[in-house]
Amino acid sequence: ELKVEQNPLFLSMQEGKNYTIYCNYSTTSDRLYWYRQDPGKSLESLFVLLSNGAVKQEGRLMASLDTKARLSTLHITAAVHDLSATYFCALPSREAQKLVFGQGTRLTINP
Amino acid sequence: NAGVTQTPKFRVLKTGQSMTLLCAQDMNHEYMYWYRQDPGMGLRLIHYSVGEGTTAKGEVPDGYNVSRLKKQNFLLGLESAAPSQTSVYFCASSPRQGWYEQYFGPGTRLTVT
Numbered sequence A: 001e002l003k004v005e006q007n008p009l010f011l012s013m014q015e016g017k018n019y020t021i022y023c024n025y026s027t028t029s030d031r032l033y034w035y036r037q038d039p040g041k042s043l044e045s046l047f048v049l050l051s052n053g054a055v056k057q058e059g060r061l062m063a064s065l066d067t068k069a070r071l072s073t074l075h076i077t078a079a080v081h082d083l084s085a086t087y088f089c090a091l092p093s094r095e096a097q098k099l100v101f102g103q104g105t106r107l108t109i110n111p
Numbered sequence B: 001n002a003g004v005t006q007t008p009k010f011r012v013l014k015t016g017q018s019m020t021l022l023c024a025q026d027m028n029h030e031y032m033y034w035y036r037q038d039p040g041m042g043l044r045l046i047h048y049s050v051g052e053g054t055t056a057k058g059e060v061p062d063g064y065n066v067s068r069l070k071k072q073n074f075l076l077g078l079e080s081a082a083p084s085q086t087s088v089y090f091c092a093s094s095p096r097q098g099w100y101e102q103y104f105g106p107g108t109r110l111t112v113t
Helices: none
Strands: A004-007 A010-014 A019-025 A032-037 A043-049 A055-058 A061-066 A071-076 A085-092 A099-101 A105-110 B004-007 B010-013 B019-025 B031-038 B042-049 B065-067 B073-078 B087-094 B108-112
Touching: A004 A085, A010 A019, A019 A032, A019 A085, A032 A071, A043 A055, A043 A061, A071 A085, B004 B087, B019 B031, B019 B087, B019 B108, B031 B073, B042 B065, B042 B073, B073 B087
Parallel strands: A010 A105, B010 B108
Antiparallel strands: A004 A019, A019 A071, A032 A043, A032 A085, A055 A061, A061 A071, A085 A099, A085 A105, B004 B019, B019 B073, B031 B042, B031 B087, B065 B073, B087 B108
16 A cells, blocks of 8 residues: 655645655655645646656755655755645555645745 | 536535535546545545446445446436535546546545544
8 A cells, every 4th residue: 555655744844945755655656746725726737747857846855766765755945835735645545546745845935 | 528527516515414426537538437535545546437338436435325327427426425525525537548647627626524
């Protein structure tokens, strides 16, 4: 059974700093998804990583996938307040057409 | 395209009452999903559907029923609401087999008193 673990679960950081959110998973997968959720809002797709070594960047966010290590990272560069949100990683289940989500990382960026 | 829409956005129920949440998508997607989101619990899959007329149980199906009579609609029913079903409910859809990325609706905030 696929298990997806994110860490940290809570992250408070200052504007201008760099940090990384980690997503570990328990069974082999060749693809991974990152979502963003603003407070009181729905989930919005951020990145789709489809192969080992895949790297995607948008603005101050960069996501990568290492399928051998069963690890994805979401790196935040020079954080700004607008990036405050909860970030989820998710992977496809082998048993059915569905995603298994991590617990989410609540990121708060303070001025 | 409106994408994925959910009705209603908010609802307050008394224990024992019933209600139906409606999810509609206009993207001709085959797969549809119902999740609940509770503080500290992330997203948990309640039921899902791989096509019109089909449904399957997810991680937390007890106390809920679903129906997918039309491809564009996925209904989630609570026959006898309980306080433990207080949550935010999200519907999602994905286009076809092998395409796992899901597109989410805006959510329904349900409170059961």
